[in-house]
Amino acid sequence: MTTGTSKAGMMMELSHDSTLRELTTDQGVLRYHEAGDGQPLLMLHGSGPGVTGWRNFRGNLARFSEHFRCLVLEFPGFGVSDPADGHPMATATDAVGRFLDGLGLHQVDVIGNSMGGFVGTRFALDNPDRVRRLVTIGGMGRNFYSPGPGEGINLLMEFTENPTRERLVQWLYSMVYDPAMVTEELIEERWAQATEPDTLAAARRMYGKAAFAATAAAAARSEEAPLWAMLHGLRAKTLITWGRDDRVSPVDMSIVPMRTIPDVELHLFPNCGHWVMIEQKAAWESTVLAFLTRKDAA
Structure with a gap:
């Protein structure tokens, strides 16, 4: 991207098509959006009907691309990158390694929304020298x-079993604090891709x-510790961000990671549901940028 443009020019340039890129790997094409220069910042989207990385982070790219080379990866299985066999969480984690290797990037900062936070955390635990700083948005812990699963996850399962517009709208309302955010445009774009x-x-x-039940049963039988029980091994400096009114991943889920990650900060945003980067956009961007750009102590 050309540097030295005005903020207004940057906003105009950062369209879906102008930022879209492709990376061919031995397991298919990974698609992503790229904007800005500097330290690479990998942005990982969440799950849910009609989700994409672009829809999760399109509103944040202009601000973050002033400081970072932003890379918004589209996970396999969500209708943008080539599909992959297997559980979407596992294929997403594999895709992160393939993506960074394909771009020749050894170390990055990571922002992960919900499922993307789990994937980023898993990758950072397995590759401690490849993630400098980690930011999660809800869903971690x-x-x-x-009670679990939360309301939003139960509505997501209901939609997945029987995908109707009514159930999609119910799920969308569970994602936000302000119901006015659920617009007809949002419903239409999510519906088209989700189905x-x-x-x-x-x-x-x-x-x-x-x-979902089979995954829970397998986890209960597994001899491997769950992700939340391994967080004490996370070496990356970590910022956990959460909407106080999250009905998908209730805020008490933050207690274990806040207590066990060695170098961690927790920031709660009021009047905010699961999509913190959208519903509390300006406050969230300021908080995260301060964390990512802070100088390490000598």
């Missing part, structure tokens, strides 16, 4: 006081009721 056959099939591997 485990339920402490609240695409391959995307819906991938969603059912993750959020179909049988698949």
Whole structure:
């Protein structure tokens, strides 16, 4: 991207098509959006009907690309990158390594929304020298006081089992504090992609009721510790961001990671649901930029 443009020019340039890139790998094409220069910042999207990396982070790119080379990866199984067999969480984690290797990047900063936070954390635990700083947006940890799964996850499973517009709208309302954010435009763009056959099939591997139950049962039998029990091994400086009114991943889920990650900060945003980077955009951007650009102590 050309440097030295005005903020207004930057906003005009950062369209979907102008930022879209492709990376061919041995397991298919990974698509991503790129903007800005400098320290690479990998941005990982969440899950849910009609989600894409562009839709999660399009509103934040202009601000972050003033400081970083932003790379918004589209995970396999969500209708943008080439599909991959297997559970979407596992294929997403694999895709991160393939993506960074394909671009020749050894170390990056990472922002992960919900599922993307889990994926970024998993990658940072497995590759401690490749993630300098990690920012998560909700969804990290485990339920402490609240029942699990949360309301939003249950609505997501209901939609996945029987994808109707009414159930999509119910799920969208669970994602936000302010219902006015659920516009007809949002509903239409989510509906079109969520009901695409391959995307819906991938969603059912993750959020179909049988698949969800099987994953929980396998985790209970596994000898490997769950992710939340391994957070004490995370070496990256970490910022956890959370909407106080999150109905998908209740805020008490932040207690275990806040207590166990060695170098961690927690920031809660009021009047805010699961999409903190959208619903509290300006405050979230300021908080995260301050964390990512802070100089390390000598």
